[in-house]
Amino acid sequence: MTGKQPQDLLDQNTLHWTWHRELILSPLLTKILNQMLHRQPSQRFKSADEISQLLQSNPTKRTYAANKPTQLLQSNLSNRTYAATKPTEFKAPAPVNNSGQGGIFDHSIQVPDEIKGWNxxxxxxxxxxxxxxxxxxxxxxxxxxxxxxxxxxxxxxxxxxxxxxxxxxxxxxxxxxxxxxxxxxxxxxxxxxTLFLLVVFFVASVPELRKAFIEGVKTELTRGELAPNSSSQKKRIKSAHPSQSSPTPTKDQVLKVEIDQLETLTDLTD
Structure with a gap:
């Protein structure tokens, strides 16, 4: 009747039918069309016979057209002019918003196409x-x-x-x-x-940092800048050389013990 697709007659923001803006119908046809488009399926016509009976039960306008064709033509022309200059007074149909009206497995409820899709x-x-x-x-x-x-x-x-x-x-x-x-x-x-990638990066970097630290300590020991002045160093040297009776270790002994321990630590980190 309007020459448009159904989705073009539905306001996407309010879900109101806007067909009444395109057509000027009699109150009877307007009522029938609104009931056919009712948002609740139970309120619509059960069959086409109901619509046919409703149309046949109201023959007044057809009799009037047969008896007074000229007057009817003039009335139609005046109605068209009035519709062009003044908005229609027909009541707009209820919005098509059938949300929250049933269970998730109720297939009688038609979900609008704009709602469907991946979530x-x-x-x-x-x-x-x-x-x-x-x-x-x-x-x-x-x-x-x-x-x-x-x-x-x-x-x-x-x-x-x-x-x-x-x-x-x-x-x-x-x-x-x-x-x-x-x-x-x-x-x-x-x-x-992001947090996972940071943890992976940190874990992957720890062995390299530890190796760099051990290499630095080895360099300092090789240069002889670390002296055997701590009691822990003396104990480690004594355990490594139990046969020696001298209580004071030499720098060479300190260097050898420290390098051995650092190499052991490097093997464990690998």
Missing amino acids: WGAFLLPSLWLFPNRVWIGLLAWTPYVGWIMSFVLGVKGNEWAWKSRKWSSGSAFKAHQRAWTIWGLIIHGSFL
Whole structure:
């Protein structure tokens, strides 16, 4: 009737049907069309016979057209002029917002196409996302060996289940909520990844730093800048040379013992 696709007659922000802006119909046809597009399937016509009976039960306008064709033509022309200069007074249909009207497995509820799609927030943070969105089947994400599978399930079906489980003010509000969860999921996982990479880098660098430190100590010992003036050094030298009776170790003895211990430490770090 309008020459447009159905999605072009649906306001994406308010989910209101806007067909009345394109057509000027009688009150009877307006009522029938609104009931056919009712947001609750149970309130729509059960069959085409109901619509046919409703049209046949109201023959007044057809009789009037048969008796007074000229007057009807003039009335139609005046109505068209009036519609062009003044907005229609027909009541707009109720918004098509069927969120929160059934369980997640209720296939009678038609989820709008703009709601469907992959949910990154449910995939990245399934254990937390389920609570504000009231998707209680997501508690399986806390179960060992099953949680990672549930992450993928919520990523695929999260949007549809959240739309059915909770009442949302509009489609745009729903999208904004899910977008916030996606941002937080990326921030948290990005932080953990950064921390993991820093730990790996540090662990990989520790052996190199330790080797560099040991090499520096060896250099100092070789130069003879470390003297045997500590009691621990004397004990280590005495244990390494028990046959010596001299209580005062020489620099050569200190150098040999320290280098042996540093080489042992280097082998352990490797």
